[in-house]
Amino acid sequence: MKKKLGLVVNPIAGMGGRVALKGSDGRETIRKAIELGATPVSPKRAVEALKRLMMKDDIELITYPHDMGEEEAEESGFHHPTVIGSITRGETTPLDTHRAAKEMAALNTDLLLFAGGDGTARDIYDAVGNTVVVLGIPAGVKIHSAVYAINSVMAGELAVMHLKSFAPLLCEAEVMDIDEKVLREEDRVSARLYGYLKIPCDRKMTQSPKETSCGEEEADMMRGIAERIVDAMEEDWLYIIGPGTTTRAIMERLGIQKTLLGVDVVGGKKIVANDVNEAQLTRIIDVKKAKIIVTPIGGQGYIFGRGNQQISPEIIRRVGSDNIIVIATPGKIYSLMLKPLLVDTGDEEVDQLLRGYRKVVTGYREETVCNVL
Amino acid sequence: MKRLPPVKEYHSPVWSEPIIMEMGRKGERGIMIPEAEKEITASAKKGKSYVPEKMRRKKSPQLPEISQPQILRHYLHLSQMCLGMETNIDGEGTATMKYSPKINEAFARSSKMTEIHPCQDEDTVQGILEIIHKFGLFLREISGLDQFTFQPPGGAMATFANACILRAHHASRGEGAQRDEVITTIFSHPCNAATAATAGFKVITLMPNPTGYPDFEALRAALSPRTAGLMITNPEDTGIYNPRIKEFTRAVHEAGGLCFYDQANANGILGITRAREAGFDACHFNLHKTFSAPHGSFGPGCAAYGVRKELAKFLPKPIVTFDGKKYHLDDDRPDSIGKLREFHGNIPAVLRAYSWIMSMGAEGLLEVARTSVVNNNYLTKMLEEIPGTVRYYAPREYRLEQTRWSWEKLTKDTGVGTLDIQRRMVDYGLQSFFMSHHPWIVPEPFTPEFCESYSVDDLDYWAAVLKQISDEAYSDPELVKSSPHRAPIHLVKYDGLDDPNKWAMTWRAYLKKTGNFPPVTGQKETPQR
Numbered sequence: 078m079k080k081k082l083g084l085v086v087n088p089i090a091g092m093g094g095r096v097a098l099k100g101s102d103g104r105e106t107i108r109k110a111i112e113l114g115a116t117p118v119s120p121k122r123a124v125e126a127l128k129r130l131m132m133k134d135d136i137e138l139i140t141y142p143h144d145m146g147e148e149e150a151e152e153s154g155f156h157h158p159t160v161i162g163s164i165t166r167g168e169t170t171p172l173d174t175h176r177a178a179k180e181m182a183a184l185n186t187d188l189l190l191f192a193g194g195d196g197t198a199r200d201i202y203d204a205v206g207n208t209v210v211v212l213g214i215p216a217g218v219k220i221h222s223a224v225y226a227i228n229s230v231m232a233g234e235l236a237v238m239h240l241k242s243f244a245p246l247l248c249e250a251e252v253m254d255i256d257e258k259v260l261r262e263e264d265r266v267s268a269r270l271y272g273y274l275k276i277p278c279d280r281k282m283t284q285s286p287k288e289t290s291c292g293e294e295e296a297d298m299m300r301g302i303a304e305r306i307v308d309a310m311e312e313d314w315l316y317i318i319g320p321g322t323t324t325r326a327i328m329e330r331l332g333i334q335k336t337l338l339g340v341d342v343v344g345g346k347k348i349v350a351n352d353v354n355e356a357q358l359t360r361i362i363d364v365k366k367a368k369i370i371v372t373p374i375g376g377q378g379y380i381f382g383r384g385n386q387q388i389s390p391e392i393i394r395r396v397g398s399d400n401i402i403v404i405a406t407p408g409k410i411y412s413l414m415l416k417p418l419l420v421d422t423g424d425e426e427v428d429q430l431l432r433g434y435r436k437v438v439t440g441y442r443e444e445t446v447c448n449v450l
Numbered sequence: 451m452k453r454l455p456p457v458k459e460y461h462s463p464v465w466s467e468p469i470i471m472e473m474g475r476k477g478e479r480g481i482m483i484p485e486a487e488k489e490i491t492a493s494a495k496k497g498k499s500y501v502p503e504k505m506r507r508k509k510s511p512q513l514p515e516i517s518q519p520q521i522l523r524h525y526l527h528l529s530q531m532c533l534g535m536e537t538n539i540d541g542e543g544t545a546t547m548k549y550s551p552k553i554n555e556a557f558a559r560s561s562k563m564t565e566i567h568p569c570q571d572e573d574t575v576q577g578i579l580e581i582i583h584k585f586g587l588f589l590r591e592i593s594g595l596d597q598f599t600f601q602p603p604g605g606a607m608a609t610f611a612n613a614c615i616l617r618a619h620h621a622s623r624g625e626g627a628q629r630d631e632v633i634t635t636i637f638s639h640p641c642n643a644a645t646a647a648t649a650g651f652k653v654i655t656l657m658p659n660p661t662g663y664p665d666f667e668a669l670r671a672a673l674s675p676r677t678a679g680l681m682i683t684n685p686e687d688t689g690i691y692n693p694r695i696k697e698f699t700r701a702v703h704e705a706g707g708l709c710f711y712d713q714a715n716a717n718g719i720l721g722i723t724r725a726r727e728a729g730f731d732a733c734h735f736n737l738h739k740t741f742s743a744p745h746g747s748f749g750p751g752c753a754a755y756g757v758r759k760e761l762a763k764f765l766p767k768p769i770v771t772f773d774g775k776k777y778h779l780d781d782d783r784p785d786s787i788g789k790l791r792e793f794h795g796n797i798p799a800v801l802r803a804y805s806w807i808m809s810m811g812a813e814g815l816l817e818v819a820r821t822s823v824v825n826n827n828y829l830t831k832m833l834e835e836i837p838g839t840v841r842y843y844a845p846r847e848y849r850l851e852q853t854r855w856s857w858e859k860l861t862k863d864t865g866v867g868t869l870d871i872q873r874r875m876v877d878y879g880l881q882s883f884f885m886s887h888h889p890w891i892v893p894e895p896f897t898p899e900f901c902e903s904y905s906v907d908d909l910d911y912w913a914a915v916l917k918q919i920s921d922e923a924y925s926d927p928e929l930v931k932s933s934p935h936r937a938p939i940h941l942v943k944y945d946g947l948d949d950p951n952k953w954a955m956t957w958r959a960y961l962k963k964t965g966n967f968p969p970v971t972g973q974k975e976t977p978q979r
Contacts, residue, residue, distance in 0.1 A: 129865050131928060230865045243949055411889045415660050434671030442652040443643075445636075446668040448659075 079137045080240045083181035087174050087193035088144040091118030091216040119216035120149050122229040123192040126214045127153035129233025139184055141177040145169060171200045178204035188239055190214060195254045198222045199271050202252045207275045210247060212236060223250035224274045239277035246278040248295060249322050251374060253384065270320055270338050270374055270384030298406040299326035301441040306370065306404065307331060315344040315361060319371035319385040323404055340387045355389045362392065368400040378413045381431065382421035390424030398430045404438045410445050417450040452832060454914035460879035461936040465527040471957045473524065474516030531938035533881045539908045543852045543884040543897030544687060546717045546739035554802040563801060568793035572779050578797060579777035582770045585804040589754050593733050594726025596759040600752055600795035601766045605714040606641040607790055608734035608753035609681060612710045613649035614787040615764045616679045619708060629678040635664050637686035639712055640887050646681055662843020664692045673705040681710045685718060687887055689849030699729025716740045717901050718823050718851030721816035732757040741803035752799035766790045821902035822851040825909060829900055832913035836920045838863060842892045852899035854892050861894045866923035866930045868894040874933040878915045
């Protein structure tokens, strides 16, 4: 049976880059970009990725009209793709991405490839959540989301691996987005964790494809870390648990629902508060001593200041650097390629407190020493 | 770039051989044993009566029944479809694929070796005990340590022995419960972390600094009163030698821990540096790597594990001792960690290694290290000019006997990865290169190690093949991705590897899973399950 491959190209993604506009969200920015001489990037990247799919006869390609996929498909040798939906050429908006992804997911695609940037990933997430497997072809100006392959060629390769696989391995990857307005106007990075998408797992990162599944190993590692954290939990302490799939495993071990994108507080192995903000956290640590448990968010290794801003510099200062427990699967540490863990709380003094070498819990009886910068 | 030699034409024989269980006929035999004479039959009991009643099989085993010429043809066909150590240029990194001189095989196969038994009285095996003892003396000289054992059949068991001795040492000082952490580095052989964990230690891993060198500050952050010891490789898997090694061992000693040197592969430093001077308390050597005993399926492995004299009482027993006149097997060692396995280790490997060292001499051993380092750096010059390669970390520094390379650039450019290249090499009659131990921190890795056995011509040829494959990747990536094309087995579909129904580890499991006997030539009876 033919595999169903969905393709969504956000034709305007990446246009701001060459003209130094830090992103291309918003109609006004696009107009400015075109005035400055920007040309589309993502159609080219999509074609590069699709050319890697040699098994064209085994694939039914479903896509949107014109430059949202149809033209890229034709150019890379997918003749007569199934084209659905309708758009106004040159006037595409996030709504078109949203509709396209939703309609393709309804057709039960085996994989939904999309070309774009962080904004595109957000639109895809809003449309399909984690109901289908997706993969990003990177074309955006700034990419903070972990749902993208490292480049367009590798996106194609990963798509082939996924479509050919008897038992594809999946992982949950972060959709991050930065407020482009803040970046352009205040030149300050303010990223938030938007959600998680299901992507094919590049198992070469952790082991050779000849061996057992890394998707499962990753989950096992998380369970091992969770077991260690829960075993060491003390009655008279509160635990402030940051967002992420690794920290979620702790809550699963305790039988508590985790706010995946938020911060929860646990004490006596029971839930104290769900999805707290900074003010609530302040009140909580006024009463009882607390430890903070965080995991690096996204592909860049931030432990504070990206996606967990609820844990403010003031909270960190009061809890103290010694009461911060960093957890990460070995795979996540390796994917940093020897780069340090990062902090960007917005308060240089607090960042300084957090810097230096730190033992990161990577398994039940395993730790890795990482430098925090 | 140096002008490289042309690549040779190659095509492997392809035999679609059945499994041995599918061959032959009922009653067919390799040797027909004549019936015994009547007198003998009358005087002896029936053969199986010599086996105690409870141990006797109820049914005969399902063994292949086949004649000598068929069996020989079958296995020779299989061997023709393999790339052997002696039919190709095999620079498999971290493994030290060394030529094993044939004369040493003759010694190991001599009846003087094969017909002795570990339970014989020591008076009757003085010769081999002398060899074991003297070989231990050689290794003391090479390492600077004080006592060796040859019981481990491989490197991982030697590192496990070390973890057990760490435990025994701290327990003997009343710190057994407190010191429960072993420190290792991510580019040390993974058996160091694994065996420490098996022995009950918590494992702390150090990542190198961004230049690829082991990070001393990370070590300092890891040390504490809980530190039991450090278990590492040097040079690391990357081929980079840690120049601050003495600071590492000193810091660990100051924290109350011991230092273990995994020298499974010591080919780059033989006669140049020693474990003792680098501050280590224990080390091991794989005789089947550095010391020319055959590797892998060619013969049994053997790891020599050695310690400083303060730790000697913990070594597994027995130890071969010499009182000035006679050699003994000393089993009376109350502090010993016990036995790792029965008897004294794979002694034929010790014999081969002893013979190899005797033929090389001290200067020869130094020459081994120098040649293997020169070979590696000569190859480096050629590999760095091949499009698509990246030499990871410390770009201007020399490596010792091996180098961790990456096809990262080639993969990003063409989609052709290290696994594809590995398969394509077989089309040119070369054994696939070694990629990397896990994890793959260096993307799309490969790790050549050409020890002293390889000539300049061998290195040129190997580089020529990689150059050819790189060119193919840029001009026709599918050719490489769909390889091998001239090997006995073509591209294997990996997806079946995840499906337990496609796997049978025994013939019986195969019959169970397929539900029937395959329709190939052979036995007429369906075997009983």
